[in-house]
Amino acid sequence: MAKELKELTNREENYSQWYNDLVVKAGLAENSSVRGCMVIKPYGYAIWEKMHEILDRMFKETGHVNAYFPLFIPKSFFSREADHVEGFAKECAVVTHYRLKNNPDGSGVVVDPDAKLEEELIVRPTSETIIWSTYKNWIQSYRDLPILCNQWANVVRWEMRTRLFLRTAEFLWQEGHTAHETREEAIAEAQRMIGVYKQFVEEYMAVPVIVGHKSANERFAGAEDTLTIEAMMQDGKALQSGTSHFLGQNFARAFDVQFANREGKLEYVWATSWGVSTRLMGALIMAHSDNNGLVLPPKLAPIQVVMIPIYKGEEELGKAVDVLRKIADELKAKGISVKIDDRDNVRSGFKFAEYELKGVPVRLALGPRDLANGTIELVRRDTLEKETVPQEGLADRIAGLLDEIQQHIFDKALRFRNDRITRVDTWDEFVRVLDEKGGFISAHWDGTTETEVAIKEATKATIRCIPFDAVDEEGVDVFSGKPSHRRVLFARSY
C-alpha cells in the first residue's frame, strides 16, 4: 500500500484531521507562508475550474454577464450601510501605505512612512459597496434596468481559525449583484439564483441540499432576506453551500441610486446579491470521500478514467500501452477525460492507491492475461467493485458507468442526509440527538432571535434554514415552550 495512503488519518478516529490530510495528500491545496491563505494546487484548481465553467454557463443561460470591480474599497464606504459595516468591516485586511523603501540600515525594505494613504483601503470582503457606488452612474431610468452582473474574484476576510477551503483568509468566489425596478423582480431573482445553486450542487457535485430562508439572526449583513442551500457532511455537521440575498433598497439608499420609473417618478433601485466560493470544494470533499481518499463525482473529476498497464519488461509494456491508447481514443471521442499512467518508477499497486486517493471514478488495468483474452480489469472508485470485462464495447460501458456512478454517489449522500433529519419535540431529545447522532434537527421554534441565540449558546447548534417546503404546523418551541407555527432545521455547522 502506498505511503501516502497509510498516512491518511482514519475518518472515524479524527474527522477533522482526516479532512486536512485528504486535502493535502490528494494534492488539492496546502497552507501557504501567509497566515490563513491557501495555495490551490493544480489538481484542486482543475476541479474548481470545472465548477467555475459550469456555473458560469448557468449564469449566462439565466441572462447574466460578467464584469470586474476593484479589489480595494475605501474605508468610508462600509459605514454607509449600517448593518453591513457591523458584518463586514471588522476582521479585514487594511491597506494603509503605498510604498516601501530601502531600510537605512541596509537590511531589506521598510514601509515608507511618507507614503500613507489619506483614506485607508479595505481589501474587499464582499463587493456590495463598491459595486453600488458604481451602479449609481449606470442607472438613470427604468430602461437601464435590470443590471444582471456577476464577478469572479478573490476576497479576503481575516478569519482567526482557518481550514483549507472551508474557511480561509483569502478565497475565490463569484458574486452576483443585480439591480431591479421592482421588489417582486428582485425577490424572483434571488429565488432564481438559489435555484441555480441547488441545481449545480445536486446535479454536478452530487450533494443534496435543503433550500430555505435564513433566520433574521443569520442573515447577510444588509439583506432583507437571505436564501441558503444547506448540505450535510459525513460527520453530521451542516455546511452552508451558497446564499442568495434579497437586499431590498438598502444599498441603493446607502449609495443614493435612484431611477426614473415608468411613471417618471424617482425611486430607489431594488437589489440582490448571491455567491458561492471555493468553500464548495470543502463540501465536495467532505460529502463523498472515505478512508481510501477522495470520491469525486464524474461530472467534476479532472480525470474520469485512469489506465494502468500491468507488465514485465519493455515488450509487454509496449503492447499494453498500444491497446490502452486505442481505448483512450475511443473514450476521448465520447468526451471522457483519460490518463494513461505508464510511469516505470513506481509499482502498479502504488498507482492504484494514488488514484484512489485522488478519487478518479474509474480505473482500468491491463495485464498480459487481458491482452491474451481481449479483456480489461475495471474498478469503480465509489464502491471499489472490481470486474474483468471485454475490451469490446468498453467505451459505451464506461460512458454508462460514469452516469451510474454520478447517480449512485448522489443517492448515497441523499440517503445519508435523509437519515440524519430527526424530528424532535422536547429539549432533552434535542440535546441528545445533537450529541449522539448529529445531522439536522427538525424542531419547532418560536421565531425569536432571543431563543435562537440561547439555543446556540447552549448547544452550538444554529438554525440552518427555514425550509421552503416547511408546512404549517402548530407546536411549541423546544427551548422556550412558546407557540410555534412551523418546524425549522437546526444543526451544528461548519
Added chain:
Amino acid sequence: MAKELKELTNREENYSQWYNDLVVKAGLAENSSVRGCMVIKPYGYAIWEKMHEILDRMFKETGHVNAYFPLFIPKSFFSREADHVEGFAKECAVVTHYRLKNNPDGSGVVVDPDAKLEEELIVRPTSETIIWSTYKNWIQSYRDLPILCNQWANVVRWEMRTRLFLRTAEFLWQEGHTAHETREEAIAEAQRMIGVYKQFVEEYMAVPVIVGHKSANERFAGAEDTLTIEAMMQDGKALQSGTSHFLGQNFARAFDVQFANREGKLEYVWATSWGVSTRLMGALIMAHSDNNGLVLPPKLAPIQVVMIPIYKGEEELGKAVDVLRKIADELKAKGISVKIDDRDNVRSGFKFAEYELKGVPVRLALGPRDLANGTIELVRRDTLEKETVPQEGLADRIAGLLDEIQQHIFDKALRFRNDRITRVDTWDEFVRVLDEKGGFISAHWDGTTETEVAIKEATKATIRCIPFDAVDEEGVDVFSGKPSHRRVLFARSY
C-alpha cells in the same frame, strides 16, 4: 447621429483623449472611486473573457496547468532576490492591519491600532517570490520536474499616472511560473511561451508584433533574459504586449530550491515566468479603432453580427424580426454570435452609430424593401462598406466575410507597422524621425546601458527589443559613435 459619437474626440486632434473617450463610451471600462483602479464593464470584460479562454487553451495545449497562489506576500520575501526587490517592492499596496473598529466618536470605523500585523503584507505586484517559496516544498528530485504552472489573477502596482487598461494600479493578468531541470529546457520554455503570445496577438487580436530580447536595462527585475513582443500603435508609439523571462537560478537560490539531479547531485532549479495582462485590451483598442469607434477583430468580438429591423409600425417590425430570427439561427448554427436589436425607443440611426462605436464587425439592416426583395443591407465595420445582398446564402457569405475582415484588419495593421520601421544611421535623423514620424527606429547601438540611458534621457525613446531576426551587421552607434554589431529597435512607448 448619436450623442455619444459626437462626443468622441477626434483621433488626429488628441490621440490620448480619443483613446480614453473610446474606452468609456464604448462601455469597456471606467475609472472607479479608488484611485488608479478601473471597473471593467460587461462589454470590455466579454472581450477579456475571450482572450482568457483562448490563451488558457493555448497554455494547456503546451502542457501547462493552472493553480492559485496567495494575494499577499510577506514583505521580507521581496528582499530575498536583490534585483527583484529593486524592481517590485517599491510602489505597492501595503497591508499593515487586520481589523477595523467603531470610531469612539460614533462616526464610522477606524483602523484598530491593536491589530497591527507583525510583518506587513504586500499585495502581489507579481508572484515569483510567493511561488518559489511554495515550489521549495514541491521539488525534491528531477522526477518532480518540470513544473508548468500558470495562474490567472489580479495584481497591484501603485502607479502614479494611470490610464484605463494601459496602466492601472490593479490589473488582471496571467502569470506562468515554470521550474526545470536544465538551463536549456528553461530557455526553450521562455522561447515557446513568447511564441504562444506572438501567435495569440497576431492570429486573434490581429496585431502584428516584433519578437526580441530586451536590453539588460529593460529586463524584468530578477531575470537573466527577457523576451518581449512589441506592437505599434496608431500614434507611432510602441506597446510592450507580453513578456517571457528566463530567470536562470536566481529565484531558486533566493528560496533555496534544490533538486537531486539524474546523477544524484543537488542542483538549483531553473526557472521561467511569463505574462500578459488586461494591457492587451489597450493594444487591441489602439491598434485598430477609428473616429467612429472601436474596430474589433471578429475572433474577439463579443457580438460578431448585429441585426437591426427598419420598420414603421408593429406589423412591419414583426415581419422583419421573423426574418432576422431565421437568419440569426442559421448564423448561430455556424458558431457566429448574433444580436437582434429590436428596441423601439431609439432610432435605427442611433443603433447604427452605437454598434459602430462598439466595433461590431458586421451589421445587417432589414427594411420593407428588403422584405419584398429577399435582400438585406450588409455593412462591414472595418471599411464601413455597405452593400445590399440576397438573404439566400447569407450565412455562408458572412462566415467568409468574418474571416476576410479578420485578415484585412491584420494586414492593415501590418502595413501600418511596416511603414513605421525606419532605418536610421545618424543622430540628427534619429531625432527627426522620432519627432516627425514616430514608429520603430532601426539603428545601431553599442550595447551599453550608458548609451541606452542617455538616448532615453535625450528623446524618451527606449530600446524596445533586439529582434530575434536581427542580422549581423557592422556599424556605429547613432549616439555614441562606438562600434555596433547589429541594429536594435528604438521607439517611444506606452
